Amino acid sequence: MPITYTSGEQIEVYRFSIPVTVGVPLLALFLQAFVPRRFPFFSIFDLPLLVTIFFGMARRNPISGLFTGAAIGLAQDMLGAYPIGIYGIAKTVVGYFASSLGAKLDVENAGARFLVTLGFYLVHAAVYFTVARGMVNMTLNWSWSRGIEAGLANAFLGVGLYYLLDKFKQRT
Amino acid sequence: MESVLGRYRNLTILVGVLFLQVLGLAVQVKRSGDAESTRLIRIWAVDTITPFERVLVWAQNGSSNLWHNYFFLRGVRAENRQLKQQIEQMRLDQVRLSEDAGQAHRLQQLLAFKEQTIAKTVPAQVIGSSGSDLSRSIYIDKGSNEGIAPDMAVITAGGIVGKVLRVYPSTSLVLMINDQTSGVGAMLEKSRLQGVLKGTPDGAVILERVMADEKVSPGDTVLSSGGDQIFPKGLPVGTVSKVSPGREMFLNIQVRPAADLSRLEEVLVVTEKQEQTAVVENGARVRAADILAQRLPSVPDKPVAAAAAVGAPGSSKVGAPGQSTSAAAKTQIPVTGSAKPGSVGVQQVAAPSTAAASTAKVASGASAVAPATAKPASTGRAPDVDGSAEPKASQAPKKTVPKVAGDSTASGGSPNAVGSNSASLPAKSSTVQPKLPVSQPNPQPPATDEDPH
Known part of the structure; x- marks a missing residue:
């Protein structure tokens, strides 16, 4: 398995330019809102989640990761029909743990990224449903088949997307 | 204390950020009956995204129209001929149906029934979606400036689509019928059994609250019952695609929506409904x-x-x-x-x-x-x-x-x-x-x- 445990010093920490930091999440939000109109199957993907995971793992800074996740999640909530904060909380958690994981593990290859993305998708869904049902009292039902299907789809897309976003990495 | 906070700094910040968001959620839930407490912030987000969507939709439609209306006209004559034949047939059907409707109106008048009809609609174009697999909603390019208000019915020629959830000056958010939190009063056309139409996690639509001892078969037409006070009675909702035993002595009825919810481009918002006593036309019947x-x-x-x-x-x-x-x-x-x-x-x-x-x-x-x-x-x-x-x-x-x-x-x-x-x-x-x-x-x-x- 390509996931290797390394010390913090051995792992490179990346940073991104401001246009990338702001533009990529905004583009992800825009595409997520626009593309499903033409291609309904696209709604199975969660581009903002993939971007959150990517930035979290690349920066390897939990605080940066949680704020990135919170900002992206809240923006996604604003465009949705449900109360603001459900995606925010879920992506905050994902951003934090993605950064923490990135600080401890080297997740640079495709296999590791696939598994990490699949895992975080399920974590994200679990937090989302917990908050939606437990706090907002929404009548949402979880479908395991749909969840696994979406998780795998996002994991596949994530591997390709991370490869593209790697081009924007800047060494510190 | 400081050493503890310093040691668990990341975790402390995480808890703090989560706490703030939970607090915000609690405020929203508590004020759900009042005017929207998050309206302003949503307007900012929507106003940031929708202009780009409008431009893209406009460009997309323009190029599509140019191609389909001026260049790609293959098969148009045959289609035109076929449509004309269809119109002929539908005219005859219409006369027959109007006869039936006239009879129904006369009976309704006799019984002093009141019917709710669609008086006015506003056409709107779908410019975006909520962008989530967990919620099914779309954005349309008409808002309060065009007279749109919350809880208005959104339909297409095929059937019902959803209801207006939030209204902004130039856009509106429509909650579709296949969203898990939606609920539409529906009934089966033949048996007149009533139920509640809801969405499922995978975006399908089911009819709930129909007892297991009732006879429902695939292919049955589902209409709006008017019980939700949003959709006028009798609008097409869909057809039953699958029936299976459900929980708590209810049937699990899957419905195929009449409107293609995944490929919506233009919709109609019902801005005005009329409740009137059935009127019988005394003119010569055709x-x-x-x-x-x-x-x-x-x-x-x-x-x-x-x-x-x-x-x-x-x-x-x-x-x-x-x-x-x-x-x-x-x-x-x-x-x-x-x-x-x-x-x-x-x-x-x-x-x-x-x-x-x-x-x-x-x-x-x-x-x-x-x-x-x-x-x-x-x-x-x-x-x-x-x-x-x-x-x-x-x-x-x-x-x-x-x-x-x-x-x-x-x-x-x-x-x-x-x-x-x-x-x-x-x-x-x-x-x-x-x-x-x-x-x-x-x-x-x-x-x-x-x-x-």
């Missing part, structure tokens, strides 16, 4: 038969001589001298299209044998009610006879052979073909009402150029 009669070819106006033959003594089996014909003249009696004019004098009013035949409006006095004493030559102009009556040479008196006014060729130039059905002739005579005073023993022929004498 029957399917009449429409058909107008559309089918018919014979030209019947000349005088033919009418004379019609009135041959003892030839009529329906009418009799002295018999009041005022009512008969008003009555439209359909005749079979195969009735032969040659046998006009002995024409029997027959029951309609085909749909086309039944459409022919015939003045009942045309032949059957003509006085038996009327002489062929002295009879007035025969009323118009529709139908494909053909003359029978052996029975058609030569004296009565008329000249078809203005169109001798229509009958092939043969005098015996007076009543022949000329397919090329216009159907104008089919709507002409009988005016011949057939009750008179010796009716005077009306002044007409068609008098063969």
Whole structure:
């Protein structure tokens, strides 16, 4: 398995330019809102989640990761029909743990990224449903088949997307 | 304390950020009955995204229209022909249905029913979605500036789509019927069983709250019941695609939405509904038969001589001298299209044998009610006879052979073909009402150029 445990010093920490930091999440939000109109199957993907995971793992800074996740999640909530904060909380958690994981593990290859993305998708869904049902009292039902299907789809897309976003990495 | 916070700094910040968001959620949930507490922040987000979406949709539609309307016209003629045929069929269906609707309205009026109808709609274009697999909602390009308000029904020509959830100045958020938090009052068309339509996690639509002992089968049509006070009653919702036993003695009914929810481009927002007592139109009703009669070819106006033959003594089996014909003249009696004019004098009013035949409006006095004493030559102009009556040479008196006014060729130039059905002739005579005073023993022929004498 390509996931290797390394010390913090051995792992490179990346940073991104401001246009990338702001533009990529905004583009992800825009595409997520626009593309499903033409291609309904696209709604199975969660581009903002993939971007959150990517930035979290690349920066390897939990605080940066949680704020990135919170900002992206809240923006996604604003465009949705449900109360603001459900995606925010879920992506905050994902951003934090993605950064923490990135600080401890080297997740640079495709296999590791696939598994990490699949895992975080399920974590994200679990937090989302917990908050939606437990706090907002929404009548949402979880479908395991749909969840696994979406998780795998996002994991596949994530591997390709991370490869593209790697081009924007800047060494510190 | 400081050392603890410093040691768990990341975790502390995480908890703090989560706490703030939970607090914000709690405030929203508590104020859910009031005006939206997050309206301003949502407006900012929507106003940031939607302009780009509008531009893209505009460009996309423009290029698509340019291609489809000016370049890619393959098969348009065939499609046009097919659509015209479809229109013909639908016109006939419409007449039949309007007859049924009229009857329903009369019954509703008798029972003082009130019905809710769609009075006004605003067309809108779908410009985006919520962008989530967990919630099903779309953005449309019309908002409060165009009179859109929350809880308005959103429909397409196919069926219902959802309801307006949030309204912004120039856009609105529509919660679709396949969202898990939506709920639409629906009923099955045949059995009139009512239930609640909801979305599932995978974006399908189910009808809940239908008892397991009820009989529901795939293919049944689902309509809106009007119970939700959002969708007017009777709008198409979808068709039952699968029925299986569900939980708590309820059926699990999957519904295929009538509107293609995944490919919405244009929708209609119902901005105004009317609740009114059923009104019955007292105007002349249009029957399917009449429409058909107008559309089918018919014979030209019947000349005088033919009418004379019609009135041959003892030839009529329906009418009799002295018999009041005022009512008969008003009555439209359909005749079979195969009735032969040659046998006009002995024409029997027959029951309609085909749909086309039944459409022919015939003045009942045309032949059957003509006085038996009327002489062929002295009879007035025969009323118009529709139908494909053909003359029978052996029975058609030569004296009565008329000249078809203005169109001798229509009958092939043969005098015996007076009543022949000329397919090329216009159907104008089919709507002409009988005016011949057939009750008179010796009716005077009306002044007409068609008098063969």
